[in-house]
Amino acid sequence: VTRPLRTQVAIIGAGPAGLVLSHLLAARGIDCVVLEDRSREYVEHRVRAGVLEHPTVELLRAHGLADRLDREALVHRGVQIALDGRRHRIDFEDLTGRNITVYGQQEVVKDLIAARLSAGEPIVFDVSDVRVEGFAGDEPFVRYRNGEGSVTLRCDVIAGCDGFHGVSRPSLPPGALHIHDREYPFAWLGILARAAPTTDELIYSNSERGFALYSMRSPEITRLYLQVDPDEDINDWSDDRIWGELTRRLPTSEGFTLLDGPILEKAVTPMRSFVATPMRCGRLALAGDAAHIVPPTGAKGMNLAIADVTVLAAAIDALERTGDESLLADYSDTCLQRVWRVQHFSWWMTSMLHRFNDHDDFQHQLQRSELRWVLHSRAASTALAENYVGLPFGRIYPEEAR
Ligand code: RFL
Ligand code: PHB
Numbered sequence: 001v002t003r004p005l006r007t008q009v010a011i012i013g014a015g016p017a018g019l020v021l022s023h024l025l026a027a028r029g030i031d032c033v034v035l036e037d038r039s040r041e042y043v044e045h046r047v048r049a050g051v052l053e054h055p056t057v058e059l060l061r062a063h064g065l066a067d068r069l070d071r072e073a074l075v076h077r078g079v080q081i082a083l084d085g086r087r088h089r090i091d092f093e094d095l096t097g098r099n100i101t102v103y104g105q106q107e108v109v110k111d112l113i114a115a116r117l118s119a120g121e122p123i124v125f126d127v128s129d130v131r132v133e134g135f136a137g138d139e140p141f142v143r144y145r146n147g148e149g150s151v152t153l154r155c156d157v158i159a160g161c162d163g164f165h166g167v168s169r170p171s172l173p174p175g176a177l178h179i180h181d182r183e184y185p186f187a188w189l190g191i192l193a194r195a196a197p198t199t200d201e202l203i204y205s206n207s208e209r210g211f212a213l214y215s216m217r218s219p220e221i222t223r224l225y226l227q228v229d230p231d232e233d234i235n236d237w238s239d240d241r242i243w244g245e246l247t248r249r250l251p252t253s254e255g256f257t258l259l260d261g262p263i264l265e266k267a268v269t270p271m272r273s274f275v276a277t278p279m280r281c282g283r284l285a286l287a288g289d290a291a292h293i294v295p296p297t298g299a300k301g302m303n304l305a306i307a308d309v310t311v312l313a314a315a316i317d318a319l320e321r322t323g324d325e326s327l328l329a330d331y332s333d334t335c336l337q338r339v340w341r342v343q344h345f346s347w348w349m350t351s352m353l354h355r356f357n358d359h360d361d362f363q364h365q366l367q368r369s370e371l372r373w374v375l376h377s378r379a380a381s382t383a384l385a386e387n388y389v390g391l392p393f394g395r396i397y398p399e400e401a402r
Contacts, residue, residue, distance in 0.1 A: 007033045008320055010142045010155040012130060012168055014043055014123055016105060017288030017305035018161030019112035023063050024313035026121055030320055033153060034123040035130060035144055037162075040113065043125075047192055047265055049105040050215055050223055051202075051299035053390025054098040056306050060108075068111055073103035074200070074216070079388065081353075081375060082205040082251040083368070088375040089201070095378070095385040102202075104217050105302050132158050132171045135284035157316050157328070160286040161309070168290050169276055177276045182347070184271040184295060186210070186354055187230045191242060195222045195261030204297075205250050206371060210355040211297075212249035214258075222259070225296075227354050232268055239263050271295040273347055275339060278332035285312050285331055292339050294346035297353060303390055304342050308335050310393045338396050345387040 009025055011018045014036035025032045036043060052060075052073075060066040077099050078091040092099050116123055127144040134140040135158055142153045160168025169177070197216035205212045211227035226245055228237075243260045252258055274293040279286045288305030311334050315327035352371045356363060374380040 004141070004152040004154055005033075006154045007031050008155060009033075009157050009159055009316055010035065010132075010140075010153050011159045011161055012132065012142065013160070013162035013166060013288075013290070014038075014109070014113065014125070015161060015163055015288065015305065016108060016112075016302045017290070017309050018159065019109060019116065019123075020059075020306050021159055021161060021287065021309035021313060022116055022121065022123075023065060023112065024309060025316065026116070026119065027063055028313065028317050030316060032121075032159075033155075034116070035127045035142065035153075036123060036125050037127050037130060038125065040123075040125045044106055044110045044113065046106055046109075047104070047190075047267075049296070049299065049302040050102055050217060051303075052101040052103055052108070053300075053303040053388075054100065055390045055393050056303050057101050059306065059310065059393070065111060065115055068107070069101070069103050072107075072218070073101045074218070076100050076102055076201050078201055080199070080201050080203045081371070082203055082207070083371055083375065085207070085251045085253055087203065087251050087254060087256065090375075090381050090385055090388075092385045092389050095382045096389050098389040100299075100389055102216060108302070130162075130167050132160065132168055132284055135282040136173075138283060140283040156283065156319065158284045159309075159312060160284055160290045161288055161305075163289040164274070164293055166290050168284065169286055172281050172284070176281050177278075180275045180277065182273040183230075184273075184350065184354070185230065185356065186227045187232060187271055188213075188225045188269045188296060189228045189232065189234070189237060189242070190223065190225045190267055190269060191263050192217070192265040193222050193224065193261045193263050194220060195259040196220060197222050198257050198259055203250060203256070204349075204353055206353045206355075207249040208355070209245070209249050211353045212246055214246075214250055221264075222261075228268060230270055234266060234268050237266070242266070269296065271350065273343055275336075275343060277336065279308070279335055279339075280328065280332045283328075285315075285328070287312055287335075291335075292343070294343055295350045296346075297349040298342065298346035298388070300342045300346050304339065307338055307393045311335050334395050337400075338391060338393070341387070341391060341396060349384075
C-alpha cells in the first residue's frame with residue numbers, strides 16, 4: 001500500500017472524453033491524473049468512430065492538438081444519401097458554410113496520448129479495481145490498483161469518462177439517476193477493408209434489403225457497415241457474403257464502384273439510445289458514453305463526448321479558481337440541452353435510413369416520404385446539415401433562462 005496521492009481532478013478513462021478533458025484542464029493550469037484500465041496499445045487500436053464535427057476540429061486546433069489531423073485527415077464538404085439506388089447530395093458547405101472531417105477515433109486518441117505524455121503529464125494505464133468514493137462531500141477520492149499495489153488518489157472533482165461499461169455510473173447511489181433509453185430491432189456489422197475509397201464523401205443508403213453505409217479512413221482504407229439482426233452471429237458472415245450484400249445495398253448501378261479488398265477487422269455493434277440524468281452527483285461528473293449513448297447513424301458519439309468535457313472543464317476551472325460551484329451545479333442542465341438535440345438527430349437519422357418491420361406498410365410509406373422531403377427540400381436538407389456538421393458546444397439555447 002502506497003501513501004495517498006493528490007491531484008485536482010481524477011479522470012477515469014482515456015477515451016476521447018477523458019483525454020480531451022485532460023488537455024483542456026492542462027491549458028488552464030489545472031492538475032489531473034488520467035486512469036485507464038486498458039493498455040496504451042489497446043486504446044490506441046480500438047476501431048470506432050470516424051467523423052469529426054466542425055466544432056470538434058476547431059477545439060483540437062485551438063489547443064494545438066491537430067497537427068497530424070491537418071496533414072492527414074480528409075475534409076468532406078457534404079454527404080450522400082441513396083434511396084432506391086439513386087444518390088442525392090447534401091452540400092454542407094453550401095447549406096451551412098461548414099464541413100466535417102474524417103479521421104479515425106483511434107488516431108485522435110493516439111495524438112492526444114502522445115501530446116499529454118510528451119508534456120510530462122500522467123496517464124496511468126493498466127489500472128484495476130477502480131473505485132470512486134466520497135463524492136457526496138467535497139473530498140472525493142479514487143482507489144485503484146496498479147503494478148505496485150493499491151493507491152488512493154484524493155482530488156476535488158472526479159470526472160467519470162469511463163464509457164458505457166465503466167464503474168462511475170454504477171457507483172452512484174440507487175435512485176440518483178433516471179435512465180431514458182431505447183433499443184432498436186437491428187445492429188450494425190462494421191468492417192474495415194484495405195480497399196481504396198471510390199468517392200470522396202460518405203454514402204448512407206436506404207435500400208429494400210436494409211441500411212448500408214460507405215465510409216473511409218484514408219486513401220487506402222474503407223469502412224463499411226450493414227444493418228443486421230441484433231443477435232446476428234459474425235461467423236455467419238463470410239467475406240464474400242459481406243461484399244455481396246454491400247454491393248446489393250449500396251447504389252452501385254449509378255456511377256459508383258465498390259472496390260473490395262482484404263477485410264482487416266469485423267464486428268457487430270448493437271444500437272442503443274441511452275441518457276442517464278442528471279449527469280452529475282456531488283463532485284462526480286459523468287461525461288461522454290458514461291452518461292449517454294447514441295446510435296451511430298448520426299456519427300455523433302465521440303463529438304458529444306468532447307462537447308460534454310468542454311462544459312466540464314469550464315465548470316472545474318470556476319471551482320478551482322474562485323471556489324464557485326455554480327457552473328458545476330449547472331453542468332448537467334447545460335450539457336443536456338445538446339445531448340437531447342443530438343439524441344433526437346441520431347434517432348431521426350436511424351429511423352429514416354433503416355429497414356423496420358416489414359408488415360407495417362404505413363410506417364414504411366411515412367419513412368420514404370420523410371426521406372424524400374429531406375433530400376428535395378432545401379429547408380429540410382439544411383436541418384440535416386446543421387446537425388451533422390455539429391451544433392455549437394455549450395448551451396445551444398443560451399437565451400433560455402437558467
Ligand atoms: P470511450 O471511448 O468508451 O472511453 C472510455 C474509456 O474508459 C476506459 N474504462 C475504464 N478506465 C478505468 N477504469 C475503469 N473501470 C474503466 N472502464 C472503462 C475504457 O477502456 C476507455 O478507454 O468513451 P468516451 O471517451 O466517452 O468516448 C465515446 C466514443 O468512444 C463513442 O461515443 C464513439 O466511438 C461512438 N461512435 C461514433 N462516434 C462519432 O462521433 N462518430 C462516429 O462516426 C462514430 N461511429 C461509434 C461509431 C461507436 C462504434 N462502436 C464500436 C461503439 C461506430 C462504432 C462501430
Ligand atoms: C465511420 O466512418 O466509422 C462512421 C461514419 C459515419 C457514421 C458512423 C460511423 O454515421
